[in-house]
Amino acid sequence: MQSISDYSSAIQLRSDRWSGLREVCAALTRDPQPNEAVELLKSVTLHLESLGRMEPYWAFPGMAVFDHMRRQFExxxxxxxxxAVNRVARALATGAYRRRHIPLERDSIDQEEHDDEAMLSPEARALTKPYFEVLIVDSVSEQQERWLRNNVKSMRRSEDPFIYEAVVVPSLEDALIAVLFNHNIQAIVVRPGLTLKSKxxxxxxxxxxxxxxxxxxxDALKPEDYGPELCRMIAKVRPELDAYLVTERSVEDIAGHDLGICRRVFYNQEDFMELHLNILRGVQARSKSPFFTALVEYSKQPTGVFHAMPISRGKSITRSHWIQDMGAFYGANIFLAETSATSGGLDSLLEPHGPIKEAQELASRAFGSKQTFFATNGTSTCNKIVVQALVRPGDIVLVDRDCHKSHHYGMVLAGAQVCYLDSYPLNEYSMYGAVPLREIKHQLLKLKAAGKLDRVRMLLLTNCTFDGLVYNVERVMEECLAIKPDLIFLWDEAWFAFARCDPTYRQRxxxxxxxxxxxKFRTEAHAAAYEKQQAKLKNADEETLLNTRLIPPPDARVRVYATQSTHKTLTSLRQGSMIHVNDQDFKGEVEQSFHEAYMTHTSTSPNYQIIASLDVGRRQVELEGFEFVKRQIEAAMSMRRAISQHPLLSKYFKVLTVGDMVPPEYRESGVTSYYDVEHGWTDLWECWQRDEFVLDATRVTLAVGGTGWDGDTFKTEILMDKYGIQINKTSRNTVLFMTNIGTTRSSVAYLIEVLVEIARSLDELLDDASRMERLSFERRVHNLxxxxxxxxxxxRFHDAFRADDVTAEGDIRTAFFLAYNEKNCDYLELDGSLKAALDAGQTVVSASFIIPYPPGFPILVPGQVVSQEILAFMRALDVTEIHGYRPDLGLRVFTEAALKSVRDKDLSSSPS
Structure with missing residues (x-):
C-alpha cells in the first residue's frame, strides 16, 4: 500500500484507499488460507485507519456509517x-451519491447501482440537481450533531435547486483541513461552540x-475571535466559498473584524430555514451564468431573421441539399443560438449593458480583479489591447525577450522603446528559463541613472512560461516599485488561468x-519599514541595491494587468480569453484609452458561443475549480512518479525536475525535486512562498535525447503518427506533456504504456543492431x-534605432516599418554571405522577426544586430520551421543605405 507521502492531495488518496479496501474485503470473503488471511486482516486494518483520518471531513458515507463498518470488521x-464497502467505493467512483440515497445493507436492492454518472446522457445529467456539502463548525456531542444534521435535512424542499448534506467538525483547525480536503464543500456555517485545536x-x-x-x-487567537478569524482564514485559501457566522456577540463587537467570505451574520438564533435559504442563495449566485442563460433563452424564441448571417437559426443549412452533414454533426442548438443581433435579451461585447456586463462582473469576482473583459480573439489580441491602451509612443517598456510574439508586435503598434530582458539559459535542453529579478532591477537602475526613469512605463513578463517556470510575482512587484513607484505590470498568464483555483498556485x-x-502599502508597519530601509540605503551603490530586497514607498501605485487564455487551461471554446485589471489609476487615467484599444482590436461580430463558454467556464471555476485543479496536479504528479520509478523508462527518458530547470541561486528552499522515492512528495507550499522561481508541477518536461530522436521527431513521428498522442511544445531534446483539468488517470496510464512500449522497442532494436548501427545510435544520443x-x-539594437548608447532600449517600430520597403532590404545566406560578412567585422542588422519552432521565441527582432553567437545558434538548429527566414534566399537584413537614412533623419530632426 502506497504511503500518504506518495500523494500530493487528499482527493486521490481517499479514492485509492476505498478502492484498496474494496479489494482486500472482497478477498477476505473468498476463504483465504490462514497465512493469507492474516495479511488481509492487517491490510484492512491499515486501510480503515487511513480512511478514519479522512472520513470526518466528508458527508458521504458519513462517520456514523464508517464507524458501523469498523464494528462489522471487529x-x-x-x-x-x-x-457495504463495495457500494460505497462504487458510489464514490461513479458519483452516484450525489444523485440519490445509497443503501448499504446486504438485503437492499439498488436498481441504479450500475449506472455510472458518466454514462448518463448530457441531457439527463443536466436535469439532475447539483450536489454539494455544507461544513458546520461546532464542538458538539454526538447527539447534538445528529440534531444539527436532522434540522439541516428537514429544511429541504422539492423546489430547491440544489441538494446538500452537512459535515460537522469541532475546531477551527479541522475546518481549515476540511475545506482543503473536501472539494464538495461550498458553504461553511461557523457556530459559537467551535474550539481551536484539531485531534x-x-x-x-x-x-x-x-x-x-x-x-x-x-495559536495567538483569542477564543472570542475564533469564528470571525476562521471566516477570514478560509477566505485566504478558498475565497470562492460562502461563510455564515452564528454568534452570540453584539454587532458592535463583530463590526471591526475582517470577516473574509462571510455573507451574513446570524445573531443568537436557530432559524434553520433562514440559514438554509441563504446557503442556497449563495451557491445560486455563483451558479449564475447570465449570458449563457440569455443565449439559451434566445435560441428558444421564434424569430424572423432579417439581418446578416444566413446561418442564423440554421436556415441556410436546413434548406440545403449539400451541407446537411454539418447540421447533423453540430446539432440544432448551436445554429439556433447564432445571431448578429444584440437585442432579444442578448448584449453587445463592445458596449455591454446587460448579461455580458453581468458575466464580466462575475468573472471579476471569480478571478480577484477590479475589472474583467472578455475576448473572443485569443490572448494574442488581449496582449495588444493592453499594450496599446497603456503604452504611448516613446515610452520605455521592459520586455521578456522570450515572450509570445503578440507582445513584440504590440510594441511595434504602440511605438514603444523596447528594453529586452534576458532570461537565464538552459543550454542543455535548448530552452530559456525566466528573467531573474536582478536583471530587471539592473535595467531599471541603469535607466534611472540615465535620467530616463520617468519614461519607463511597463514591465511585461510571462507567468508562467510555456515550460512551467513561475515568478515570485509579489516580490518582483515590490522591488520594482521601490525603484519606479508607478510602474505598470502586465503579466501574461496565458497558461496560468487555472492558478486561481489552488491556494498554493494562487499566491503567484x-x-x-x-x-x-x-x-499592505497602507499599513503603519510598512511605512516604518520603508523609512528604516531608506535611511540604511542612503547613497548606496547599484551593487548594494541589487543585493537588497527593496521595500516600495507607501504611496506606490499598484497597477496590474493579467491576460489569460481561458481556453488553454480552463473550460472555454478556442480563442476564449480574459483581461483582468487591478489598476489603482484605471478609472482616472486608463479607462478611455483602454476602451479605444478594445474597440480597435475586438471584432464587431464576436462569436456568442465563445462568450457563453467563458461565462460557463467562470461558473465552473467558482464551483468546482478547486477539485478539478487538485485532480490535474495529482495526475501530473503520478505521471512524474511513474516515469521516474520505472527502471526501463529511466534508460531512455528523464523527467526534468525543478533542480534541472531552476538554478540553485533562485531556489532559496534548496529543494531540487518535488518528488523522491524515499520521502515522496515535497509540500510545494514552502517552495512557492520563498523561491524566486518555482516549477508548475502540472507540466512534465521529458528529456528524450536518450532515444536518439530529437524533440520534434519524437513528437511528430512517434507520439503523434504512431500513438495518437498530441502535445504542443518541444525543444531540441525535450517534449512537454501538459496536464489540464480534463486529464484523466486513464490518459496518464496510456501515456506510460506508450513510453514503456517505445523503450522496449529501442531495447529490441539495439539488441539486434550491428556494431555500426549501435555506433550511429550512440552518436545521435551524444549529439542530443x-x-x-x-x-x-x-x-543589441543597432545605433540607428537607439537614442544613445547608455541604455539598451530601441525603436522597434521604426525598424519594423523600414522593412516594408524592399529597397531597404537584402538577403544573406547563413553559410555563405552572412558568415563572410560577420567574419569580416561588418555590422549586419535583422529586418524581420526570426522565430524558430522549436523553441518558439524570437532570436532576432527588427533592428537587432546579428551576432556571431546568434549565427552559430541558427546554423546549429535542426528544425524545419523558422518563421521569418527564407531558406531559398537567406536572412533578411537592412542595407547600409537604409540604416544611414535613419541615422541622417534622426540627425536632421534633432535640435541643433
Missing amino acids: MGKYDDLAF AISTIVDRYTARAGGRASI TGMNAANVLRP TEEYPPLPDFS
Whole structure:
C-alpha cells in the first residue's frame, strides 16, 4: 500500500484507499488460507485507519456509517463489510451519491447501482440537481450533531435547486483541513461552540494550516475571535466559498473584524430555514451564468431573421441539399443560438449593458480583479489591447525577450522603446528559463541613472512560461516599485488561468499579488519599514541595491494587468480569453484609452458561443475549480512518479525536475525535486512562498535525447503518427506533456504504456543492431545530450534605432516599418554571405522577426544586430520551421543605405 507521502492531495488518496479496501474485503470473503488471511486482516486494518483520518471531513458515507463498518470488521462480519464497502467505493467512483440515497445493507436492492454518472446522457445529467456539502463548525456531542444534521435535512424542499448534506467538525483547525480536503464543500456555517485545536495528526495540521497563516498565528487567537478569524482564514485559501457566522456577540463587537467570505451574520438564533435559504442563495449566485442563460433563452424564441448571417437559426443549412452533414454533426442548438443581433435579451461585447456586463462582473469576482473583459480573439489580441491602451509612443517598456510574439508586435503598434530582458539559459535542453529579478532591477537602475526613469512605463513578463517556470510575482512587484513607484505590470498568464483555483498556485498570480500589496502599502508597519530601509540605503551603490530586497514607498501605485487564455487551461471554446485589471489609476487615467484599444482590436461580430463558454467556464471555476485543479496536479504528479520509478523508462527518458530547470541561486528552499522515492512528495507550499522561481508541477518536461530522436521527431513521428498522442511544445531534446483539468488517470496510464512500449522497442532494436548501427545510435544520443549550441542573449539594437548608447532600449517600430520597403532590404545566406560578412567585422542588422519552432521565441527582432553567437545558434538548429527566414534566399537584413537614412533623419530632426 502506497504511503500518504506518495500523494500530493487528499482527493486521490481517499479514492485509492476505498478502492484498496474494496479489494482486500472482497478477498477476505473468498476463504483465504490462514497465512493469507492474516495479511488481509492487517491490510484492512491499515486501510480503515487511513480512511478514519479522512472520513470526518466528508458527508458521504458519513462517520456514523464508517464507524458501523469498523464494528462489522471487529465482529468478523466480513461479508456484510465487503458488501457495504463495495457500494460505497462504487458510489464514490461513479458519483452516484450525489444523485440519490445509497443503501448499504446486504438485503437492499439498488436498481441504479450500475449506472455510472458518466454514462448518463448530457441531457439527463443536466436535469439532475447539483450536489454539494455544507461544513458546520461546532464542538458538539454526538447527539447534538445528529440534531444539527436532522434540522439541516428537514429544511429541504422539492423546489430547491440544489441538494446538500452537512459535515460537522469541532475546531477551527479541522475546518481549515476540511475545506482543503473536501472539494464538495461550498458553504461553511461557523457556530459559537467551535474550539481551536484539531485531534488530527500534527503533520496534517501543520500542512493545511500553513496555507491560512500557520499554527503560530492560529495559536495567538483569542477564543472570542475564533469564528470571525476562521471566516477570514478560509477566505485566504478558498475565497470562492460562502461563510455564515452564528454568534452570540453584539454587532458592535463583530463590526471591526475582517470577516473574509462571510455573507451574513446570524445573531443568537436557530432559524434553520433562514440559514438554509441563504446557503442556497449563495451557491445560486455563483451558479449564475447570465449570458449563457440569455443565449439559451434566445435560441428558444421564434424569430424572423432579417439581418446578416444566413446561418442564423440554421436556415441556410436546413434548406440545403449539400451541407446537411454539418447540421447533423453540430446539432440544432448551436445554429439556433447564432445571431448578429444584440437585442432579444442578448448584449453587445463592445458596449455591454446587460448579461455580458453581468458575466464580466462575475468573472471579476471569480478571478480577484477590479475589472474583467472578455475576448473572443485569443490572448494574442488581449496582449495588444493592453499594450496599446497603456503604452504611448516613446515610452520605455521592459520586455521578456522570450515572450509570445503578440507582445513584440504590440510594441511595434504602440511605438514603444523596447528594453529586452534576458532570461537565464538552459543550454542543455535548448530552452530559456525566466528573467531573474536582478536583471530587471539592473535595467531599471541603469535607466534611472540615465535620467530616463520617468519614461519607463511597463514591465511585461510571462507567468508562467510555456515550460512551467513561475515568478515570485509579489516580490518582483515590490522591488520594482521601490525603484519606479508607478510602474505598470502586465503579466501574461496565458497558461496560468487555472492558478486561481489552488491556494498554493494562487499566491503567484498577478491579481492575488495586487490584492495583497494594496492594503499592505497602507499599513503603519510598512511605512516604518520603508523609512528604516531608506535611511540604511542612503547613497548606496547599484551593487548594494541589487543585493537588497527593496521595500516600495507607501504611496506606490499598484497597477496590474493579467491576460489569460481561458481556453488553454480552463473550460472555454478556442480563442476564449480574459483581461483582468487591478489598476489603482484605471478609472482616472486608463479607462478611455483602454476602451479605444478594445474597440480597435475586438471584432464587431464576436462569436456568442465563445462568450457563453467563458461565462460557463467562470461558473465552473467558482464551483468546482478547486477539485478539478487538485485532480490535474495529482495526475501530473503520478505521471512524474511513474516515469521516474520505472527502471526501463529511466534508460531512455528523464523527467526534468525543478533542480534541472531552476538554478540553485533562485531556489532559496534548496529543494531540487518535488518528488523522491524515499520521502515522496515535497509540500510545494514552502517552495512557492520563498523561491524566486518555482516549477508548475502540472507540466512534465521529458528529456528524450536518450532515444536518439530529437524533440520534434519524437513528437511528430512517434507520439503523434504512431500513438495518437498530441502535445504542443518541444525543444531540441525535450517534449512537454501538459496536464489540464480534463486529464484523466486513464490518459496518464496510456501515456506510460506508450513510453514503456517505445523503450522496449529501442531495447529490441539495439539488441539486434550491428556494431555500426549501435555506433550511429550512440552518436545521435551524444549529439542530443552532450553537444548542444549555447543559447544566445539579446545582442543589441543597432545605433540607428537607439537614442544613445547608455541604455539598451530601441525603436522597434521604426525598424519594423523600414522593412516594408524592399529597397531597404537584402538577403544573406547563413553559410555563405552572412558568415563572410560577420567574419569580416561588418555590422549586419535583422529586418524581420526570426522565430524558430522549436523553441518558439524570437532570436532576432527588427533592428537587432546579428551576432556571431546568434549565427552559430541558427546554423546549429535542426528544425524545419523558422518563421521569418527564407531558406531559398537567406536572412533578411537592412542595407547600409537604409540604416544611414535613419541615422541622417534622426540627425536632421534633432535640435541643433
